[in-house]
Amino acid sequence: MKKKETDLLLIFTRNPGLGKCKTRLAAKIGDSAALEVYTFLLHHTVAFTQSLDAHKIVYYSEEIWENDIWDNGLYQKQLQIGNDLGKRMKNAFAQGFDSGFKKIIIIGSDMYDLSQSDLEVAFSKLDSHDYVIGPAEDGGYYLLGMKVENSKVFQDKAWGTKSVLGDTLKNLEKESLFVLPEKNDVDHYEDIKDIEAFQPFLKHMTND
Incomplete structure (x- = not known):
């Protein structure tokens, strides 16, 4: 199937490394297990994005890895640019719109x-x-999507805190916005402790 030429999926990822990812989770389960969980999540992300009918770009946090789980034939690879998450996302969206994509x-x-x-x-x-x-x-x-470039949503946010959604919704309260169902991301032990798929990474926690 031909990719939808106007649709672009941006995937922000951290280069996986011991002690470098899922630090809040690692505080509870340890650096090694946290890395295993993150690697599992990376593979899961590949699984549900690889067949999506859209152009796809993986944005790495530190350096571009040419030979990893992200197939070079399916994903373009770029480096995140900016000194906070907002600037990094803003730059990625801007590049996408400049390249002619209509829905990002x-x-x-x-x-x-x-x-x-x-x-x-x-x-x-x-x-x-x-x-x-x-x-x-x-x-x-x-998830955040737009077909109108808007830098406000990436400014004046306390990234990584519980205020981000509310502040972003304030930016968009007069705009044409669709809100998807609420979901749980993986940041803390409580987010995964009762999910069967994560149990292999938590065996060392059973005696706690």
Whole structure:
């Protein structure tokens, strides 16, 4: 199937490394297990994005890895640019719009509770709305999409805190916005302790 030439999926990812990812989770389960969880989530993200009918760009946090789980034939690879998350996302969206894409959606690479069909719904909502957002249970968002470039949503936010979603919704309260169902992202032990898929990484916790 030919890719939808006007649809772009941005995937923000951290280069996986011991002690460098899922630090809040690592505080409870240890650096090694946290890295295993994050690696599992990366593979999961590949699984639900690789067949999506859209152009896809993986944005790395530190350096571009040419030979990794992200197939060079399916994903373009770029480096995140900016000194905070907002500037990095703003630059990625700006580059996408400058390249001629009409509908752009960004996700992270740590969402277990996300599927290809969720992304397809998000893109379809941009047919009739200018913005789409997926609220996360922790007060952030797991997905943001737009077909109108808007730098306000990336400014004056306390990234990584529970105020991000509310502040972003204030930016968009007069705009054409579709709000997706709330989902849980993976940041803390409590987010995964009762999910069967994560149990292999938590065996060392059973005696706590």
